[in-house]
Amino acid sequence: MAAVIPQQQQQQQQQQPKPSWRGFSTTSQNTIKTEFPDRIEGPSVWDGKTLEKKPEEWIYHVTAEDIADIQRALKHFKESGVDLVDISAKDFPLTTFKSVVDNNKKELFSGRGFTLIRGFPILDYSREDQVAIFMGIGSYLGTRKVQNGKGHVLGHVKDLTYGSTTKSVYDPDEPTTRIYATRKAQPFHVDGTDVVALLCLNEGYEGGLSSVISSHTVYNRLQELRPDIVELLKEPWLWDRKGEHGPDEPPYISASPLTYYKNHLFTFWGPHFFETMTRFKDVKLDPRKFDAMKYIQELCEREALNMQLKVGDMQFVQNYQILHARGAYTDKPGATRHLLRLWFLVNGEEVGWEMPFGKGDYDYGYVAKKTVPLEAE
Numbered sequence: 001m002a003a004v005i006p007q008q009q010q011q012q013q014q015q016q017p018k019p020s021w022r023g024f025s026t027t028s029q030n031t032i033k034t035e036f037p038d039r040i041e042g043p044s045v046w047d048g049k050t051l052e053k054k055p056e057e058w059i060y061h062v063t064a065e066d067i068a069d070i071q072r073a074l075k076h077f078k079e080s081g082v083d084l085v086d087i088s089a090k091d092f093p094l095t096t097f098k099s100v101v102d103n104n105k106k107e108l109f110s111g112r113g114f115t116l117i118r119g120f121p122i123l124d125y126s127r128e129d130q131v132a133i134f135m136g137i138g139s140y141l142g143t144r145k146v147q148n149g150k151g152h153v154l155g156h157v158k159d160l161t162y163g164s165t166t167k168s169v170y171d172p173d174e175p176t177t178r179i180y181a182t183r184k185a186q187p188f189h190v191d192g193t194d195v196v197a198l199l200c201l202n203e204g205y206e207g208g209l210s211s212v213i214s215s216h217t218v219y220n221r222l223q224e225l226r227p228d229i230v231e232l233l234k235e236p237w238l239w240d241r242k243g244e245h246g247p248d249e250p251p252y253i254s255a256s257p258l259t260y261y262k263n264h265l266f267t268f269w270g271p272h273f274f275e276t277m278t279r280f281k282d283v284k285l286d287p288r289k290f291d292a293m294k295y296i297q298e299l300c301e302r303e304a305l306n307m308q309l310k311v312g313d314m315q316f317v318q319n320y321q322i323l324h325a326r327g328a329y330t331d332k333p334g335a336t337r338h339l340l341r342l343w344f345l346v347n348g349e350e351v352g353w354e355m356p357f358g359k360g361d362y363d364y365g366y367v368a369k370k371t372v373p374l375e376a377e
């Protein structure tokens with residue numbers, strides 16, 4: 001991405017101590033004061049509707065050789081006796097498929113920011129093997145991150161609300177219910193990690209369209225259409241932690257949706273985590289921010305790349321430059337939408353994106369134990 005930032009300012013950025021962006025602080029100091037470029041240029045900027053018509057550009061179809069390689073790695077892992085929660089690249093030794101995973105990672109951080117690997121016969125395997133394959137491949141991307149207050153490093157995107165075809169646990173209208181456990185539409189957002197990966201086990205009955213859009217494209221569009229919103233996005237916003245925090249930690253965090261750091265535009269966006277801030281009666285929220293969210297959602301809906309995930313699909317999304325969304329869906333007994341999800345932290349220097357915040361922030365650090373639940377709970 002080409003962006004013009006004066007050298008003097010770059011030096012200042014390098015000398016500043018790393019602030020706790022996306023950290024647990026509720027102060028406004030999570031904002032780095034820098035000059036933003038007028039436009040973002042380069043491969044991270046793309047047009048969703050153009051790419052939607054060219055799936056051959058962004059879908060990788062696995063080959064028989066890839067499948068054999070993954071199968072060999074799985075066999076090695078199972079013979080090693082290593083616990084699933086500890087699986088690492090050395091326990092899942094890929095050979096030919098490793099170059100696919102390496103290219104995938106390059107695309108995430110130096111290209112479009114999302115990828116899709118299609119055609120792996122995932123239903124031929126037991127649940128434990130499905131999880132080992134997904135976590136094994138994922139080990140090449142980065143370090144797995146805890147995804148919720150329960151310590152899960154493997155997530156299940158599946159309906160667990162009243163009326164579910166399998167297990168009704170949550171009230172879909174309760175503000176602390178995470179949307180991934182509902183059948184509701186999920187507005188454009190980022191996940192609280194560097195990379196999120198999904199593996200589709202069941203497509204469900206109807207709906208559930210998956211959408212991605214480059215937040216760098218969104219930035220450019222807002223600069224043209226609503227520069228006032230860009231200014232608002234540089235300010236700190238408050239985000240609800242949905243009750244998933246330690247006993248002495250604040251129930252919400254403060255972070256700017258846009259941060260420009262060392263020639264990269266970082267996006268942090270979660271409308272559902274802003275909207276439910278209204279449950280804190282003593283917090284004042286700027287009504288312009290609600291208008292901005294609506295405007296951005298509509299812009300994304302018009303311009304995003306939509307895709308229907310198929311069984312066996314592995315989708316990877318780099319959260320600093322991609323917003324993703326999901327349409328509402330319905331299930332039927334036997335057609336219950338089910339995705340496995342992994343969150344990764346990467347080495348910022350290795351991928352060429354030095355992060356503007358200390359690692360380990362927003363990591364549910366208070367959880368006692370990391371777990372790999374084989375079924376949604």
Ligand SMILES: [Fe+2]
Nearest residue numbers: 189190191324
């Ligand atoms: Fe998400």
